[in-house]
Each structure stands twice: as structure tokens, then as C-alpha cells.
Amino acid sequence: MSKRKKSTTAFKKANKFIPGGVNSPARAFSAVEMDPIFIEKGEGAYLYDIDGNQYLEYVNSWGPMILGYNPPQVIEELEKQLQLGTSFGAPTEVETEIAELITEFYPAVDKVRMVNSGTEATMSAIRLARGYTGRDKIVKLEGCYHGHGDSLLVDAGSGLATLGIKGSPGVTENTARETIVAPYNDQKAVAEIFNKYGSEIAGIILEPVTGNMGVIAPQRGYLEFLREITYKNGSLLIFDEVMTGFRLSRGGAQELYAIEPDLSTFGKIIGGGMPVGAYAGKKEIMDYVAPLGPVYQAGTLSGNPMAMQAGLTTLKALKKEDVYLELEKKGQKLEAGIKKNIEELNFPAYFNRVGSMFTLFFTDKEVQNYQDVKECDLDLFAAYFKEMINQGIYLPPSQFEANFISLALTDSDLDKTITANYKALNKLKAEL
Incomplete structure (x- = not known):
């Protein structure tokens, strides 16, 4: 070298x-x-x-x-879109096409809202969970990283772990207090949290297969347990599939382990290398998002046509057999x-x-x-x-x-x- x-x-x-x-x-x-x-x-x-x-x-x-770097089919679609325009701030048909394809692959998803990053996706999903349930507390798992949103930087893995940072200055105590942390793969710890705070918990968010503290798979029965305890307590189960979505299988970790969450977040592969994120779920929950519902979220570049074309072309390539x-x-x-x-x-x-x-x-x-x-x-x-x-x-x-x-x-x-x-x-x- x-x-x-x-x-x-x-x-x-x-x-x-x-x-x-x-x-x-x-x-x-x-x-x-x-x-x-x-x-x-x-x-x-x-x-x-x-x-x-x-x-x-x-x-x-x-x-x-x-697909690797510079896949020809993605580059071809990006070149076509470049001639038409890079951003409009208005709806395009490709946004609907990629959303429809995501719902095809994910039975737990009826509707999709595009954003610009995985962080935006998880922040928005947390806000929606709180707005939908009328509750404030969120449970996250130790070592799982869900972007740099304030309420999710508590005991996150990834870059914070690499740099030896437990949380981050600028995240207020009140914000951190609404986030409860449990060890990954520990059913007992989660059960104790729900026994104490069950009626206050809006949802639990996790990487179903972790990537931000290294790759760790869920133990047998763990995801099933989380699905059951959230359902019993009226809380939402949120799968952060920004990393695992369309990577572990077409239907991500939720297909691999046959678990349907209430909300899912996506990113990375669905942008084909362009900046993108998305949060998605069942119709009755997603319809709480503005302009239909009271939970506000917006973005000037959300559904950017360049990102949508790159993502759609990538997902189509992943539809191929084998x-x-x-x-x-x-x-x-x-x-x-x-x-x-x-x-x-x-x-x-x-x-x-x-x-x-x-x-x-x-x-x-x-x-x-x-x-x-x-x-x-x-x-x-x-x-x-x-x-x-x-x-x-x-x-x-x-x-x-x-x-x-x-x-x-x-x-x-x-x-x-x-x-x-x-x-x-x-x-x-x-x-x-």
C-alpha cells in the first residue's frame, strides 16, 4: 500500500x-x-x-x-432525472411508486412518509408514537443508535461508543428523563420497566438486529416478547430498520423473524446512496401525521426526486430472484x-x-x-x-x-x- x-x-x-x-x-x-x-x-x-x-x-x-458503487442502472436513472431537475418542492409520481413498493415488501406498512435521513425518520416516529398514544416515555435499548435526535442519544452505540461519550451536552435532563434504557436481549429488564411505567410508555424502539454496536442478533423469543408486552400495554413497537431494511431480506428483519411492528423506520438502501429516510406503519397510526392529523412533520427536500429515483432503481434490482x-x-x-x-x-x-x-x-x-x-x-x-x-x-x-x-x-x-x-x-x- x-x-x-x-x-x-x-x-x-x-x-x-x-x-x-x-x-x-x-x-x-x-x-x-x-x-x-x-x-x-x-x-x-x-x-x-x-x-x-x-x-x-x-x-x-x-x-x-x-449493489456496489456506481451501479449502471442507478447512474442511468440519476442522469435522466438530472436533466429534468434536482428538486421541485412539489409532489412527483416517483414518490408514490417507491412508497407502494415498500408497502409491497412490508406487510406491517400501509403508508410511508419520506424524510431526508435516518435521524429524521426515528425522530418523527418517536413524535408520532407519543402523539398517537398520548404518552411521553420511550424505551430504547442500550447500545442501539437511532440517529442524533435528543431523546435517543442516551446510551447509544455507534459513534458515541467509539468516542467514549455516554450522551451529549445539549440534551436536557427533562428530555433524557423521558427515555428509559434497557439492555438488549434482556426480557426481564423490559418487563420490570413496563411493570413500573407501562401506562406512561408510548413505545419501545430498537434495532431488531443491531448494527451500531456491532452485529448482534436477537435471542430466540426476544422480539416476540417485545411484540407481546407492547401490545398488552397499549404501547407501540418501533423497528429501526434504517440499516437492516432491504438488507437482511426484502422485508428486512421483520420478515426474517416474522414480527410485525407498529412503526418502521428506513434509510440507507431506500435512497440508493442518496440522502433519504422514511417512517412507515399502519394506516390508523400514519394518518395522525399532518396534513391528515395533528402530529406535525415537514421537510423541504423530503421525497427529493434524485434520491427517489436512485432508491427506486435499487429496490427494483433487489426484487430479482435469488x-x-x-x-x-x-x-x-x-x-x-x-x-x-x-x-x-x-x-x-x-x-x-x-x-x-x-x-x-x-x-x-x-x-x-x-x-x-x-x-x-x-x-x-x-x-x-x-x-x-x-x-x-x-x-x-x-x-x-x-x-x-x-x-x-x-x-x-x-x-x-x-x-x-x-x-x-x-x-x-x-x-x-
Whole structure:
């Protein structure tokens, strides 16, 4: 791997004009003690930095690029829309078309409201849950990140965990007080919360499969338990599928685990790489949103035609037969290879995967919740990241993030990754 002098220079300049030199903390590379790598272009399963280095990558722009970078069908539709206009602030037919397609894939969804980010989607879903139920309290799960809305930054994972921040200044005590946190995969803790506050709880929000503290699957019966307890208490069950929607299956985690939430939030893949978010649910709940109902939410660029065309084209590509079988096959190959490496080297690491999402945790114990994640060896992760990047494998620069598999990856790419993983773990093993 050649040097990254141009990235270093670019980062120094960015620090003069952008807080921390980045527009999202997840890009800062602070957890791996490196300067961020500045990217020039993406193509297929590869990224290219401004120094001319090539990287086989598993970030997928943090999830959206399930088809790989620059898929021709998406670029073609974007070019067509560019000639017509980038924004109108008025309804377009493509908004209805993509909303209809989402309802086709998600039985729990009758209506969809488009917004501009996952954060907007979860903020709006929380507001709607409170407005619909007439209650104030929200239950969230420790380590689940739902964007940077005030009420959801309490014990969030993702960038906050990477930077060692528990919450955030600027979030008032009154706002935080209305958010109750329970450990992920802990039925007893949730039951105790509902026993105490049941009549005050508007809803519970969670990543049904976590990605923002690394990939952790729900234990058997956990999602069923949440569905039952919310129903019994008149609260809403909200699935944050910004990351898992259209990735784990066409119908997301709710199809995979056969659970229908009251509200769902989406993002990432439904924008095909463009800024987008959405919240959705049953008609009787969604009709509480203005202009039909009293819960207000608006956005100048919501349903932006460029984003809608990119998202619609991506979702149409995912309708093809065997797409998710292909992703699963790639995931199985990568999982088998990395687990074999771990076993042969007797290395203290644990591999979690659900569909096309995975995380290699640097711990010798099973990872089931945020407390398990916090026991990982972050120094070892940072050393591993550097070894992989030097071999041309670009991973998320945090132990607390998911890795993503795209359809653009070939068997040769996967073999290359498994070999690089072995070399990296072997070198670290010698230094332990």
C-alpha cells in the first residue's frame, strides 16, 4: 500500500473549516489512531483514495451500497432525472411508486412518509408514537443508535461508543428523563420497566438486529416478547430498520423473524446512496401525521426526486430472484473463512453475522449485548484495522460498527479478504 500524503494534507485543511475535519464522527478514524482516508471514487466493490490507492471495502457507505458503487442502472436513472431537475418542492409520481413498493415488501406498512435521513425518520416516529398514544416515555435499548435526535442519544452505540461519550451536552435532563434504557436481549429488564411505567410508555424502539454496536442478533423469543408486552400495554413497537431494511431480506428483519411492528423506520438502501429516510406503519397510526392529523412533520427536500429515483432503481434490482440467496452465499463463505482463521490461530476473537451484515469482535466470549461489546479489546481492533488497511481491505474504523457485504463482491474478493484476515490475525497473535 502506497503512502497517503494527500489524505494527510486534505485532513489538515479540513480541520481548519470543519469540526474535527469530518462531517460525521464515524469518519474520524480516531479510534484507530489514523488520519481519515479521503476518497476520490468508488467502483463495484472497491474504493479509490486521492493518493491513488485501491481498497476492497466493507463499509458500503455505511450500508446503502448493497449493489456496489456506481451501479449502471442507478447512474442511468440519476442522469435522466438530472436533466429534468434536482428538486421541485412539489409532489412527483416517483414518490408514490417507491412508497407502494415498500408497502409491497412490508406487510406491517400501509403508508410511508419520506424524510431526508435516518435521524429524521426515528425522530418523527418517536413524535408520532407519543402523539398517537398520548404518552411521553420511550424505551430504547442500550447500545442501539437511532440517529442524533435528543431523546435517543442516551446510551447509544455507534459513534458515541467509539468516542467514549455516554450522551451529549445539549440534551436536557427533562428530555433524557423521558427515555428509559434497557439492555438488549434482556426480557426481564423490559418487563420490570413496563411493570413500573407501562401506562406512561408510548413505545419501545430498537434495532431488531443491531448494527451500531456491532452485529448482534436477537435471542430466540426476544422480539416476540417485545411484540407481546407492547401490545398488552397499549404501547407501540418501533423497528429501526434504517440499516437492516432491504438488507437482511426484502422485508428486512421483520420478515426474517416474522414480527410485525407498529412503526418502521428506513434509510440507507431506500435512497440508493442518496440522502433519504422514511417512517412507515399502519394506516390508523400514519394518518395522525399532518396534513391528515395533528402530529406535525415537514421537510423541504423530503421525497427529493434524485434520491427517489436512485432508491427506486435499487429496490427494483433487489426484487430479482435469488438476490438474497447470493448475498447469503457470500456471507457464509466469508464467515467460514474467518472462523477457520480464528480457530487455527486460537485467536481471541468472535465473529457475528446476520445475512450481509457482520462484525469481528475482539473478545474471547460470545457477544449478546452492549456490555459484552464494551469488553472488547479496542487496542487490538485498532491494530487489526491498520493491518487490513495496509493490505488494501477497507473496514469500518470502529469496533462498534457493522461491516456490509455487497453484491459486487466476487469469490476472488472474498478469498482475498480471508487471506488478509489470516495474515493480520497471525501477525497480531505473534505480538500478543
